[in-house]
Amino acid sequence: MKKTDDSAQLLLIAGFAVGVGIVVLTIMLNNVIYASNVASESSIDTSRYDISNIVQISREAYENAYQDATVNGSLATFNNTRFEENIDTYLYKASENYGISGLTMHMENNSLLPAYFTHSGLEDGKGNWKLVDGVNTTDSFAMAINTSILAEEANRLSIQAMDVSSSDLLWSIEMYNSSGNVNVTVEDDMTTIGTYQSTSGEIDIFNNTIDGSGVPTFKFSDSTSGHDYYMIVNNGNYTVGTYSISGNLTSGQAFTQTRYRVVNPTLTVSSSGMSLSRTLPIPLPGGST
Template sequence: MENVIALRCNRKITSDDNAQLLLVAGFAVGVGIVVLTIMLNNVIYASNIASEASIDTSRYDIANAAQMTTETYEDAYKYATINGSFNNADFENYLESYAALASKNFAMSGFTFKFENNSLNDAYFTQNGLPDGRDDWTIIKNINTTDNLVVEIPDLSLLGNSSDILVISVTNSSGLLWSLEMYNSSGTINITVSDHSSVIGTYTASSHINVTGDKIDFATPASFNFNSLTDGGDYSINIRNGSSAVGYCRFAGNQTSGDPYVFARYWIANPTIEMTSSEMRIIRRMPVSLPGRNIS
C-alpha cells in the first residue's frame, strides 16, 4: 500500500513540474517575441532614418550643384564679355575649369559629378527661357522704381501675330497700372501701350524698344508714360504669353527694400548636371538666363 501511495505522489509532482515548465517556456517565448519585435522596429527605424538622411543629403547636394552651376554660367558670361564683345573661347574655358573643380569637390562627398555644357541659344520670354516654359510669370515683385526697361526682338519671324500677343504688364495690389502689347504685323512690331483702363498710345518698331528712355529703334521718340503711371512703387513686372516671342530684355531698378534689382536675358543656356553615388543617380537639366539676375 505504501508503494502505491508513493507512486501516486510521484506522478502528481511530475505533472505539476511539466505544467510549470510549460508556463515558463510560454513566458520565455512571449518575452522573446517582444524583444524580437522591438529589435526589428529599431532596425526598421534606423534604416528609415538612414534612408531619409541619404535623401536629404542628396537633395542638398543637387540643390547646391544647381546653384553653383547657375552662378558659374553667369560669372563665365561676365568674364567672356569683360572686354566688350563676347569671347566664346573664354566662356568655354571658364566652364571647363568649373567642371574639373566641381568634380573633385563632390568626389569628397561620395558623388561622381558630370557636367555637360550646352551652347547659348536664343531666349524666349517664358520663365525659363525655353519654348515650353511657363508663359505667364512674374519677373520681380515689390519694385519701387525701374530705371531701365528695354526689349529687343531682332527676328520678327519669331514674334506672334495679333492672335498671339506678347504682353509686359505692371501690376500692384489694386490691379493693372501699365502694359505693353507687341505682335508681328506685316514685318514690323505693332505696339500698344495702355494704362489701367484705356489705350494711351500705339507705335511701330523694327526691333528695339526702350520703354524708360522713351525711344523706339534707338532714335524715334515715343511716350510710354511708364514712370508717371508707376509712380508710388510697390509693384510687380509680369510677362504674359512669353512663348510668343524670342528676343532680349533688361529690367533694372530698386525694390521697396532699397536693394537694387537687375534681370537681363540675352541668351539661354541649358546644361545638364549628373550626380551619382552608391545609392542613387540624379540627372538634372537646368536652363540659365544670361547675363542673369543682379548682374551689373
C-alpha cells in the same frame, strides 16, 4: 494536488518567459529596422543635397562665365572662347571637389541659344509668368525684340504692371509683328497711351525711346508711381529677344534682371549607387531679386 499546482506554475512561468522573449525580440528587430531606415534616409538626403547644390552652383557658374565674357553686358563684345574656357575650368574644379565624396559629374551641350520671353528662356517654357514681384520703383527697363522671331497679332507679347493689393492693371505694353516691324501699343489703366512702330526692335521704356529716337512718352513711371506692383509676361513663347530691368523692391532691396541668351546643358551626376541626368535651362546673364 501539489503535483498539479507545480505543473501549472511551471506552465505559467514558461508562458511568461516566452512573452518576455517575444517583446525583447520585437524591440530589437524594430531598432534594427529603424537604424537601417535612418541610414538609408540619411544617404538619400545627402545625395539630394549634393545634387541640389551642384545644380545651384552650375547655374551661378554659367551666369558668372557669361558676364565675364562680355564687356558691360554688351552682346557685341561677347567672347565665346572666354566663356567656354570659364565653363571648362568650372567643370574641372567641380568634378575634382565632388570626386572626393564619391560623386562624378558631367555636363554636355554648352551652346548658347536665342532667348524667348518665357520663364526658362526656352521656346517650350512657361509663356505666362511673373517677371518680378513686390516692386516699389523701377529705374531702368529696356528690351530688344528679335524682328525675325516675333509673334503675330493673335499671339502678341504682353508685359503688364499690376497693383499688388488690388491686382488692377496699372500699365501695359503689347508687341507683335507688323510687316516685319514691331507694332507697339502702350496703355495705362484707363486709356491707350500711344501706338508706335519699331524697325530694329530696340525699345527703351524708362528713357522713352524706340530705335534710339525719342517718343512722346511711355508713361511707365507716371502710371506706377505711388503703387507697389508686380510685372507679368504673357505669350512669351512666340517672341525672342533680350530685356533688362532694375529698381527697388518694397522691402528696400535693389533688384536687377537681365536676359540676353539661354543655355540648356544636361547635367549628369553619378555615384556607386545612383545616376541622375537633368537639363538645366539657364537664362544669361542672369539676375537677382
